[in-house]
Amino acid sequence: MKAYLITIGDEILIGQIIDTNSAWMGQQLNLNGMQVAGITTAPDEEQGIRAALQEGLSKADAVLITGGLGPTKDDVTKKVLAGFTGGRLLFHEETYRSITRFFEQLGRKPTEAHRLQAYMPDNAQLLRNRMGTAPGMWFEHGGKVLVSMPGVPYEMKSLMKEEVLPRLKAQFPLRAIAHRTLLTSGTGESRIAERIADLEDTLPPHIKLAYLPNLGQVRLRLSGEGADLASLEQEVDSWAKRFRERLVDIVFGEGADRLQAAVGRLLQERGLFLATAESCTGGYVGHLITSVPGSSAYYTGGAVVYSNELKQKLLGVSPQTLSQHGAVSEEVVREMVAGTIEHIGGQVAIAISGIAGPGGGTPDKPVGTIWLAVGNRQVTEALLLRAGKDREKNIQYTGAHALHLLRQFLLRHYPQ
Amino acid sequence: MKAYLITIGDEILIGQIIDTNSAWMGQQLNLNGMQVAGITTAPDEEQGIRAALQEGLSKADAVLITGGLGPTKDDVTKKVLAGFTGGRLLFHEETYRSITRFFEQLGRKPTEAHRLQAYMPDNAQLLRNRMGTAPGMWFEHGGKVLVSMPGVPYEMKSLMKEEVLPRLKAQFPLRAIAHRTLLTSGTGESRIAERIADLEDTLPPHIKLAYLPNLGQVRLRLSGEGADLASLEQEVDSWAKRFRERLVDIVFGEGADRLQAAVGRLLQERGLFLATAESCTGGYVGHLITSVPGSSAYYTGGAVVYSNELKQKLLGVSPQTLSQHGAVSEEVVREMVAGTIEHIGGQVAIAISGIAGPGGGTPDKPVGTIWLAVGNRQVTEALLLRAGKDREKNIQYTGAHALHLLRQFLLRHYPQ
Numbered sequence: 001m002k003a004y005l006i007t008i009g010d011e012i013l014i015g016q017i018i019d020t021n022s023a024w025m026g027q028q029l030n031l032n033g034m035q036v037a038g039i040t041t042a043p044d045e046e047q048g049i050r051a052a053l054q055e056g057l058s059k060a061d062a063v064l065i066t067g068g069l070g071p072t073k074d075d076v077t078k079k080v081l082a083g084f085t086g087g088r089l090l091f092h093e094e095t096y097r098s099i100t101r102f103f104e105q106l107g108r109k110p111t112e113a114h115r116l117q118a119y120m121p122d123n124a125q126l127l128r129n130r131m132g133t134a135p136g137m138w139f140e141h142g143g144k145v146l147v148s149m150p151g152v153p154y155e156m157k158s159l160m161k162e163e164v165l166p167r168l169k170a171q172f173p174l175r176a177i178a179h180r181t182l183l184t185s186g187t188g189e190s191r192i193a194e195r196i197a198d199l200e201d202t203l204p205p206h207i208k209l210a211y212l213p214n215l216g217q218v219r220l221r222l223s224g225e226g227a228d229l230a231s232l233e234q235e236v237d238s239w240a241k242r243f244r245e246r247l248v249d250i251v252f253g254e255g256a257d258r259l260q261a262a263v264g265r266l267l268q269e270r271g272l273f274l275a276t277a278e279s280c281t282g283g284y285v286g287h288l289i290t291s292v293p294g295s296s297a298y299y300t301g302g303a304v305v306y307s308n309e310l311k312q313k314l315l316g317v318s319p320q321t322l323s324q325h326g327a328v329s330e331e332v333v334r335e336m337v338a339g340t341i342e343h344i345g346g347q348v349a350i351a352i353s354g355i356a357g358p359g360g361g362t363p364d365k366p367v368g369t370i371w372l373a374v375g376n377r378q379v380t381e382a383l384l385l386r387a388g389k390d391r392e393k394n395i396q397y398t399g400a401h402a403l404h405l406l407r408q409f410l411l412r413h414y415p416q
Numbered sequence: 417m418k419a420y421l422i423t424i425g426d427e428i429l430i431g432q433i434i435d436t437n438s439a440w441m442g443q444q445l446n447l448n449g450m451q452v453a454g455i456t457t458a459p460d461e462e463q464g465i466r467a468a469l470q471e472g473l474s475k476a477d478a479v480l481i482t483g484g485l486g487p488t489k490d491d492v493t494k495k496v497l498a499g500f501t502g503g504r505l506l507f508h509e510e511t512y513r514s515i516t517r518f519f520e521q522l523g524r525k526p527t528e529a530h531r532l533q534a535y536m537p538d539n540a541q542l543l544r545n546r547m548g549t550a551p552g553m554w555f556e557h558g559g560k561v562l563v564s565m566p567g568v569p570y571e572m573k574s575l576m577k578e579e580v581l582p583r584l585k586a587q588f589p590l591r592a593i594a595h596r597t598l599l600t601s602g603t604g605e606s607r608i609a610e611r612i613a614d615l616e617d618t619l620p621p622h623i624k625l626a627y628l629p630n631l632g633q634v635r636l637r638l639s640g641e642g643a644d645l646a647s648l649e650q651e652v653d654s655w656a657k658r659f660r661e662r663l664v665d666i667v668f669g670e671g672a673d674r675l676q677a678a679v680g681r682l683l684q685e686r687g688l689f690l691a692t693a694e695s696c697t698g699g700y701v702g703h704l705i706t707s708v709p710g711s712s713a714y715y716t717g718g719a720v721v722y723s724n725e726l727k728q729k730l731l732g733v734s735p736q737t738l739s740q741h742g743a744v745s746e747e748v749v750r751e752m753v754a755g756t757i758e759h760i761g762g763q764v765a766i767a768i769s770g771i772a773g774p775g776g777g778t779p780d781k782p783v784g785t786i787w788l789a790v791g792n793r794q795v796t797e798a799l800l801l802r803a804g805k806d807r808e809k810n811i812q813y814t815g816a817h818a819l820h821l822l823r824q825f826l827l828r829h830y831p832q
Contacts, residue, residue, distance in 0.1 A: 011628045013452040014595065015442030016637060019435065022457070026431030036429040038464070041438070041455040044626070048454070055471070111606045152629075154806065179430065190527045210460070212427045213568075221432060276699075276720065282706025283692075283699030286720040290698025293774055293807055301722035303730075304692065304702040310717040310761065314730070345726065358709050390570065391709055 001172035002037040003029050004056035008068035008077055009151065010044045021066045021156055032165055033174040033229075034062075044068060049080045053146070061144055062168055067151030069117075069134040078121065078137075081148055085139045087123030095120055099133045124148075127163040131155040136163060145171065176229040180240035182220040184250040185259055185404040189213045192220070196246055207239060215393070216400040217259065220247075252407060259403045260288045266410045267298035267348070274406075275346035276302030277315055277336040279327065280354040280370060284399045300345040305336070311353075315339030328353050328365050330382045333373035337380045348376050348410070350402050354385070356394045370398050374409040381409060417588035418453040419445050420472035424484035424493055425567065426460045437482045437572055448581055449590040449645070450478075460484060465496045469562070477560055478584055483567030485533075485550040494537065494553075497564055501555045503539030511536055515549045540564075543579040547571040552579060561587065592645040596656035598636040600666040601675055601820040605629045608636070612662055623655060631809070632816040633675065636663075668823060675819045676704045682826045683714035683764070690822075691762035692718030693731055693752040695743065695769040696786060700815045716761040721752070727769075731755030744769050744781050746798045749789035753796045764792050764826070766818050770801070772810045786814050790825040797825060 005026070007019045022039045029036055037059040042052035049068075056063035068077030082089050096118035103110045110133075117134055120126060127136030127147075132155040139146040147164055149156045184192065189211050193200070200209055206226060212219040222240055226232035244251050252262040267274055276286050276299075283304045289295055303314045308327055311317040316339040317332055325331040336351030354370025361367035368387035373380050383405055387394040421438045428435050438455045445452055453475045458468035465484075472479035484493030498505050512534035519526045526549075533550055536542060543552030543563075548571040555562040563580055565572045600608065605627045609616070616625055622642060628635040638655055642648035660667050668678040683690055692702050692715075699720045705711055719730045724743055727733040732755040733748060741747040752767030770786025777783035784803035789796050799821055803810040 011626055011637065012439065013442050013455065014446045015439040016628055016635065018439040023428065023431040023434040026429050030430045039429065039457040111610055113606055113609055154809065190529055193529050194527055210427060212432055219432065221427065283702025283720065286699025287703050290722065291808060296722055299722050301720040301726040303719055304699065304717040306706065306712055306715050306717035392707060393570065
């Protein structure tokens with residue numbers, strides 16, 4: 001069974017918002033054994049939407065549409081869908097009641113624009129939207145299915161999980177498809193390819209390997225297709241195991257795992273608390289760590305010491321070290337680690353000081369010069385990163401490396 | 417002149433990475449008066465790529481392709497492009513030298529996979545890639561243009577700016593198109609629509625208004641099309657001015673501005689320094705603020721006080737207040753503001769304490785209960801947010817609201 005994804009919105013074509021819905025939908029469809037034949041973005045006007053619908057129906061069994069259902073005037077989707085499938089828009093009492101109820105719960109009254117939202121195609125099955133006011137719509141059309149959902153990500157996700165995926169699974173017989181993804185940090189794509197070249201060459205044709213690099217991490221995805229799901233999964237699993245054994249030093253997890261979660265598990269298993277001291281990353285590493293639910297079990301907190309005064313005041317970094325070596329130096333990040341354990345708490349600390357850019361560089365220490373340190377009361381290890389010129393990318397790259405460094409430190413100094 | 421964007425990669429179809437390139441390319445093309453007719457994602461295999469190329473050429477004058485040029489084995493793009501345009505792959509000495517040089521600079525040797533990267537279609541003009549090893553390719557095909565670029569965002573961006581956009585502008589005559597975007601915070605889409613309904617109804621047909629809501633902010637985009645660029649821009653500008661005047665209390669900026677930058681300008685103009693105290697947001701607000709270049713001119717730093725001990729130790733929050741009202745309370749965030757100004761520094765402070773979820777909720781204080789406070793030495797204002805159940809979204813939503821609250825505080829208490 002093949003699906004085709006259409007995102008409607010001029011705001012995507014002109015680049016004002018990024019289409020994150022398609023990625024999430026692609027993941028969910030794949031997990032459920034459905035293949036995505038294509039993804040396309042159509043403008044907010046009739047002709048473009050019709051062309052995308054034609055294209056989707058020529059390539060797939062189900063066309064899933066997001067966007068173009070909001071309460072404001074830039075939306076034409078519903079009219080086009082009704083016309084395309086031979087229906088017409090009628091005022092739908094139940095939808096209007098549900099809109100009214102939704103606003104009553106918020107202590108507000110619906111507007112006239114919300115009233116217009118209650119006009120629905122008379123040939124669509126309406127799908128209940130638990131997270132917002134616009135219901136989903138399910139059309140049967142020439143043996144195929146058209147589904148329309150709001151573009152707001154959490155509304156779309158709720159509709160997909162509760163309504164759309166169960167209906168698709170009931171309507172279409174599925175092919176067997178299996179994925180496994182190994183997550184690595186700290187080694188580049190080409191070096192990894194060299195280390196596994198011989199294994200890769202012996203992969204059977206129905207199992208493919210893809211390299212997905214991103215900011216200091218590379219994901220290795222094995223995808224298999226076959227007749228029988230159970231035996232296919234076993235086969236892909238056994239290949240994943242072989243690749244993982246080969247790359248045991250750099251694989252930190254699988255699937256949708258994240259390095260910050262992997263590091264969190266290491267800390268928690270060892271009964272350690274972490275504290276952070278960030279200068280140029282401004283809180284980003286704390287944010288990464290605390291984006292993991294339950295991180296309070298191993299994260300004390302930290303200091304964002306953006307100014308030199310604060311490095312002294314909160315962490316006790318010595319003014320001599322700062323003036324002699326500069327804030328971006330190995331000596332300062334080492335003192336920051338010691339000061340963090342002393343004044344903030346925790347058994348293990350990360351410290352970061354660098355020049356994120358675009359300003360602040362010198363010939364000696366150009367933009368992208370970043371010192372990292374990870375340590376405990378006994379030992380501190382420091383690392384000099386030479387990142388690029390882009391502030392945002394430097395911050396992200398530094399965050400990923402800080403977590404990588406922390407993981408290596410924990411594995412070396414706290415072996416299980 | 418119309419462009420069509422193709423992203424190549426199974427990893428996008430199965431949702432393992434999000435296509436951010438297309439959004440950036442759409443922005444740049446629009447800024448240069450070129451329209452994006454569609455965006456599509458094709459799988460890593462010949463048939464799918466060929467179909468996307470056909471589709472693109474039927475809809476646009478230039479087809480811009482990203483992805484499928486890396487050094488590993490999952491790439492077929494180059495072969496398909498050569499075949500499609502009637503060329504063949506030949507070893508390209510100069511490209512190989514540039515790859516070798518690139519690795520020499522890193523103190524490493526190219527691998528065999530990198531050598532394969534030096535095979536290039538003999539009918540393509542090669543575009544210099546300053547940020548990586550894979551050059552871009554420019555094909556002329558039946559009066560139209562096909563361009564292939566690597567998928568790594570900073571390589572693609574560099575190629576677009578330095579090579580592709582200048583060539584496209586030289587080759588195609590441009591239509592006049594003008595955009596203006598007003599950025600608002602703190603008010604929902606429907607309420608904004610009500611406040612500007614009469615203005616919106618008098619917009620001429622060649623100027624459109626779109627509402628782009630996202631996590632507590634709504635962008636209002638005016639797009640005009642016309643014959644003469646100068647008069648069109650003047651017309652769109654004058655409409656933007658009318659909408660901005662109507663919404664003066666909630667518009668914080670225009671275009672690609674960000675709330676954290678707008679707040680930064682207010683602080684800097686007033687000679688104020690900000691400090692932050694974050695519990696449930698774990699450093700995210702500090703990260704937002706320091707994502708703006710030059711933020712050290714108005715941001716001192718802050719404390720990530722994830723544990724209750726740290727709220728006492730770093731900020732002097734009283735143990736009585738914590739035990740009497742709980743860490744997530746108006747009383748605690750008020751003491752956090754006072755303690756931040758006292759112990760961290762700055763004239764203005766933000767404090768945040770809440771339950772980001774998914775765990776940690778109680779009947780009294782369910783997940784999504786978040787207290788915010790902004791204050792100076794004289795006055796502190798607190799706000800209770802009732803966010804949702806999703807941790808990541810709660811953190812982002814809280815960050816956006818904290819900045820909104822700070823902006824309102826600055827405008828009220830430090831009028832220019």
